[in-house]
Amino acid sequence: MNKTYCPSLTEYKRRVSRVVNIGGLPMGGDYPIRVQSMTTVDTMDTMGSVEQTLRMVAAGCEYVRITAPSMKEAQNLLEIKKELRKRGCNVPLIADIHFTPNAAELAARIVEKVRVNPGNYADKKKFEEIEYTDATYAAEVERIRERFRPLVQICKQHGTAMRIGTNHGSLSDRILSRYGDTPLGMVESALEFLRLCEEENYYDVVLSMKASNTQVMVQAYRLLVQKLDEEGLQPYPLHLGVTEAGEAEDGRIKSAVGIGTLLEDGLGDTVRVSLTEAPEAEAPVARMLIDRYTGRAATARLIKPLEGEVPINPFQYHRRVTHEVGNFGGLNVPRVITSTARLPRVEYADLRAVGHLYSPFLDKFQMADHGADYIFSGERPVPFMLPNGLKEIVTYPAWRDAGSRPHHFPVMTASSYVEDGPRHPELNFLLLSLDALDAPMLHRLRHDRAVVLVLHTTNAHAMPELRRAFFELINHDITCPVVIARSFPDQALEQTQLFAATDVGGLLIDGLGDGVVLGVELLSNRSHEEWLDTVSGLNQLSFGILQAARTRMSKTEYISCPSCGRTLFDLQETTAMIRKRTDHLKGIKIGIMGCIVNGPGEMADADYGYVGVGKGKIALYRGQEVIKKAVPEEAAVDELIELMREDGRWIEKELLEEPVGV
Incomplete structure (x- = not known):
């Protein structure tokens, strides 16, 4: 088994990737690791988007991503760009696309880069198990390729870069049917699109493998690098990020576990830290992670080189086998x-x-x-x-x-x-x-x-x-x-x-x-x-x-998205409200998603989900199954708690508390 996924496991060496020029600010190669984030203002609010972009740039963002869920938002990117340039801000803009190829094709003529998700660009997800023969699977892949080809040609013609961004939670039913909910499925989802790009001699591509589960995220990026090399594809630059990391200390820790692990091995050419906070709060965290590696190679002591094969599988989690000593090792939690x-x-x-x-x-x-x-x-x-x-x-x-x-x-x-x-x-x-x-x-x-x-x-x-x-x-x-x-x-x-x-x-x-x-x-x-x-x-x-790191669950986990122009409620306020009511439920994972794009898929392995589906309307999920649709927002938290109660997983907070005087 080929376990090679980075230049060195003992010496700090950054992976040399292909250089991709994005609006005059190159990424990859020997260029610095770049910082980026995403606006949260409605894309149709031109001045609001411009003002927020300016704040993000002042905070250290080098690329700014803006959602374009439909044609009208894609068209308004032009107005946002005009106003930014008028104010002397030349930050490269990236259009974020889900479900709407037409919007991507329009945006690619306007902005410096488009991001597409291969799980929903021309594919679909209905959470169904579908049996494909080799012939029907190949036919479906070809259908998707033909729908994707026009975007590749437009990007090539206009000098527009592209990120092929796989998300763990939005793999298509077709990919799931063949590869399962796995890092390999994530990689293959991106490679289907990437192979067409290379056939069209289009190479201005950046790749990402995002997940909220840090183990899955790290394994997918490593496997992607290994597969690119194995297939003889270009060493495309990597965009690093942990999706729906959450807020405050938890969000920063989770982001560092995933992103930092890859940076340690020299992987990564741009970083986005996804926090349920104002987007200008994300760039300083990303910069702090990146700056740790400035001069790392010069200051690090030499480590004894590894002899023989790597004794672990870097693409799949296995806990090291240990014998029990006291309450350490064996089957004990760390x-x-x-x-x-x-x-x-x-x-x-x-x-x-x-x-x-x-x-x-x-x-x-x-x-x-x-x-x-x-x-x-x-x-x-x-x-x-x-x-x-x-x-x-x-x-x-x-x-x-x-x-x-x-x-x-x-x-x-x-x-x-x-x-x-x-x-x-x-x-x-x-x-x-x-x-x-x-x-x-x-x-x-x-x-x-x-x-x-x-x-x-x-x-x-x-x-x-x-x-x-x-x-x-x-x-x-x-x-x-x-x-x-x-x-x-x-x-x-x-x-x-x-x-x-x-x-x-x-x-x-x-x-x-x-x-x-x-x-x-x-x-x-x-x-x-x-x-x-x-x-x-x-x-x-x-x-x-x-x-x-998913090795010891000691508190409630909130898989909350960082908000964007698609968000249908105040994510920070709602997350704080849900946390206040549920933070005593140790080990339960709750997904809090601003829209259906970041809904049941992006929260992937959450036990329960709270997803915006319309203005003032919330859908509640058990796992990836919708249980209640269009719940009024003012009643949604109570209904979420009632769902947990039905499952026997709700505990009254006062039953866990005992007055303690200190």
């Missing part, structure tokens, strides 16, 4: 370790920062959804009995000197581990880097059934070095569980969110990792409360990364 070692002291109330809330009135603890599994208290063990469900890790000398204490475990360095000192009979932690995995250490680890590795690195190219350490363990048949440790400098919280989500999430997506511990460095002159806020933020971030 665990969260939160460090309290920098706190000058730890009191009962301070455990709220790690999700364990103490009530003096009741003299008991209550664990929140983000209750850490372990705390690392360093050289100073906590001076009181910890609540049930929380265990403690201390340095090896502190553990050795403290004597036997329940739920109290040591973390050793490589030097203390090789000495014949005392051990915990059930669970010991070992802090190691890739360099320490020499032959004697590997031999010891293979025969130790009570050790959990804590892998760390100081390499700027962190995720690939940690991945290389995992490969070493797999190749030597070592099955001990591994906790991923990352520490970051004193920087903006948003940077830490994005960087940690990239480094840890990129490993989890490949099934690597049985736990996570995050830290910060160089923090000084902070009050006790400021330290508690830092600890709390890292604890929540750890759980957020696990959820975004």
